[in-house]
Amino acid sequence: MATDPIIQIRDLSVRYHVARTGNRLIAVQDVDLDVMEGEFLTVLGPSGCGKTTVLNCVAGLLTPTTGTILAGGRPVTAPGPDRAVVFQDYALLPWRTVADNVRFGLEMQPRLKEGAADRIAEAIRLVGLSGFENSYPRELSGGMQQRAGLARSLVADPRILLMDEPLGAVDALTREVMRAELKRIIDATGKTVVFITHSIDEAVQLGDRIAVFSSHPGTIKEIVSVTPGNRDGLRDQLWKSLESDAVAAARGAAE
Amino acid sequence: MRDLKRWAVALEVAALFALWELAISGLKLANPSFVPPPSAIWTAFTGMLADGSLPEHAWFSTQNAVAGFLLAVVVGVPCGLALGSSRLVSDVAGPPFWTAYAMPRIAFQPLLVLWLGFGAAPKILIIFLMAVFPIAINTMDGIRGVDPSLVRAARVYGAGRIQVFLKVQLWAALPLILTGIRMGVARAMVGIVVGEFIGGSQGLGYLIFRRSADFDLASALALTLLLVVIANVLMALVSLARRIAAPWYAEGVS
Numbered sequence: 001m002a003t004d005p006i007i008q009i010r011d012l013s014v015r016y017h018v019a020r021t022g023n024r025l026i027a028v029q030d031v032d033l034d035v036m037e038g039e040f041l042t043v044l045g046p047s048g049c050g051k052t053t054v055l056n057c058v059a060g061l062l063t064p065t066t067g068t069i070l071a072g073g074r075p076v077t078a079p080g081p082d083r084a085v086v087f088q089d090y091a092l093l094p095w096r097t098v099a100d101n102v103r104f105g106l107e108m109q110p111r112l113k114e115g116a117a118d119r120i121a122e123a124i125r126l127v128g129l130s131g132f133e134n135s136y137p138r139e140l141s142g143g144m145q146q147r148a149g150l151a152r153s154l155v156a157d158p159r160i161l162l163m164d165e166p167l168g169a170v171d172a173l174t175r176e177v178m179r180a181e182l183k184r185i186i187d188a189t190g191k192t193v194v195f196i197t198h199s200i201d202e203a204v205q206l207g208d209r210i211a212v213f214s215s216h217p218g219t220i221k222e223i224v225s226v227t228p229g230n231r232d233g234l235r236d237q238l239w240k241s242l243e244s245d246a247v248a249a250a251r252g253a254a255e
Numbered sequence: 256m257r258d259l260k261r262w263a264v265a266l267e268v269a270a271l272f273a274l275w276e277l278a279i280s281g282l283k284l285a286n287p288s289f290v291p292p293p294s295a296i297w298t299a300f301t302g303m304l305a306d307g308s309l310p311e312h313a314w315f316s317t318q319n320a321v322a323g324f325l326l327a328v329v330v331g332v333p334c335g336l337a338l339g340s341s342r343l344v345s346d347v348a349g350p351p352f353w354t355a356y357a358m359p360r361i362a363f364q365p366l367l368v369l370w371l372g373f374g375a376a377p378k379i380l381i382i383f384l385m386a387v388f389p390i391a392i393n394t395m396d397g398i399r400g401v402d403p404s405l406v407r408a409a410r411v412y413g414a415g416r417i418q419v420f421l422k423v424q425l426w427a428a429l430p431l432i433l434t435g436i437r438m439g440v441a442r443a444m445v446g447i448v449v450g451e452f453i454g455g456s457q458g459l460g461y462l463i464f465r466r467s468a469d470f471d472l473a474s475a476l477a478l479t480l481l482l483v484v485i486a487n488v489l490m491a492l493v494s495l496a497r498r499i500a501a502p503w504y505a506e507g508v509s
């Protein structure tokens with residue numbers, strides 16, 4: 001272990017104040033997590049266990065109630081150019097074309113003014129959207145919109161990519177294709193990735209390691225490493241590990 | 256399909272006028288002095304054009320309408336932006352704003368005449384008061400309705416509060432701002448008439464009341480229809496502006 005982790009999460013707890021009921025809800029409790037440079041970490045867990053909450057804290061969008069997060073050795077207090085986020089709902093600006101949406105990923109960083117056009121073209125090429133630069137998001141399929149979202153996250157060359165169920169809203173077939181594409185793109189850029197998913201297959205196929213969350217309170221239950229040999233075994237193991245939690249979460253949601 | 260609908264609307268209007276003409280001039284179902292047929296209204300209209308009364312009064316009203324409406328845009332949009340984007344402003348300025356909105360503004364017309372005189376000022380103020388609320392309220396709703404996910408994305412990519420406002424909220428609100436302006440146009444037309452109800456001797460509204468009082472109902476109706484036509488043309492222009500300025504906004508829904 002020569003290098004320090006690029007992301008260090010220590011004793012992270014987040015409580016939400018629910019204005020409607022006046023209650024405080026413990027969303028995440030005592031999360032410790034290290035992510036190494038260049039690692040692809042997938043995050044699995046039942047709905048509502050606090051995965052998005054943890055990711056938003058790393059992104060700097062949410063301030064933890066207690067605990068610390070270091071990114072690249074520095075405490076996270078706000079979003080920064082070292083971290084980009086890919087959203088489940090794409091979060092593209094509907095009034096901007098693909099190229100202008102991608103530009104949005106770097107236009108608030110004056111240091112990237114020079115050569116911006118080249119960077120944008122390169123990011124669009126990398127995600128396979130060449131020829132759609134002047135299309136508006138509503139003219140694209142869900143898969144293509146997420147490609148645009150991915151290009152926007154890559155254009156400023158952040159060290160860390162935070163992905164919150166990026167393929168959650170695309171259809172099953174596109175999802176398969178995009179999964180392989182994503183792997184290719186990430187491997188080509190060598191970025192550190194934290195990738196939230198509901199799919200065990202996705203977690204196993206993409207991840208170097210998998211952080212498994214459990215709920216009530218939301219915390220990390222186990223962290224498993226993926227090796228080429230143990231993929232199939234892992235699937236079964238993860239399914240068993242998640243089944244009871246998933247059932248409980250679904251029941252909870254139904255009540 | 257679009258063309259077909261247009262023709263259908265034109266046909267509806269033509270049929271309505273034809274029936275109206277037939278009922279009064281042909282079947283004599285009502286006294287034409289009380290319910291003038293379209294032909295009489297048209298004659299009254301061309302008459303007022305020819306003797307110069309219509310252009311003169313229309314010019315007075317147009318100036319007031321433009322002034323009051325522009326004032327409503329210049330005041331209403333920033334007010335809506337402030338109310339929509341700042342919790343503090345909305346908490347402090349919201350209650351008086353909604354109270355003013357709930358007031359029957361028409362009832363203030365005689366008071367405004369007493370305070371401001373018989374000239375253009377009370378008319379401009381009434382038009383302003385009629386038009387400013389739909390503009391401000393739609394602008395406010397536009398800002399509040401911004402998808403929070405877009406705001407998060409902007410923050411992730413380095414936008415501060417001002418950039419979030421300029422690059423996301425303002426754009427996202429633009430279609431609703433223009434919707435508010437379109438509603439403001441229609442309210443301003445009402446304001447023209449209301450503002451000239453009491454006091455003064457100029458304007459289309461004044462002319463309508465005057466001709467009604469003289470039992471010249473054909474002229475009064477001609478002027479009312481003229482206002483309706485103008486309102487529709489102006490609203491169509493604002494819709495066109497919205498299609499050009501916000502082409503991403505749900506097409507076909509006007």
Ligand SMILES: Nc1ncnc2c1ncn2[C@@H]1O[C@H](COP(=O)(O)OP(=O)(O)OP(=O)(O)O)[C@@H](O)[C@H]1O
Pocket residue numbers: 016017018025026027045046047048049050051052053054218
């Ligand atoms: N802004 C908020 N205010 C109050 N409670 C919240 C808020 N955001 C999330 N929560 C609650 O915190 C808990 C964790 O939410 P979070 O979105 O992090 O879960 P998640 O693991 O991402 O779920 P999913 O897999 O469904 O996306 C949930 O119980 C949720 O209801």
Ligand SMILES: [Mg+2]
Pocket residue numbers: 051052053164
């Ligand atoms: Mg989530």
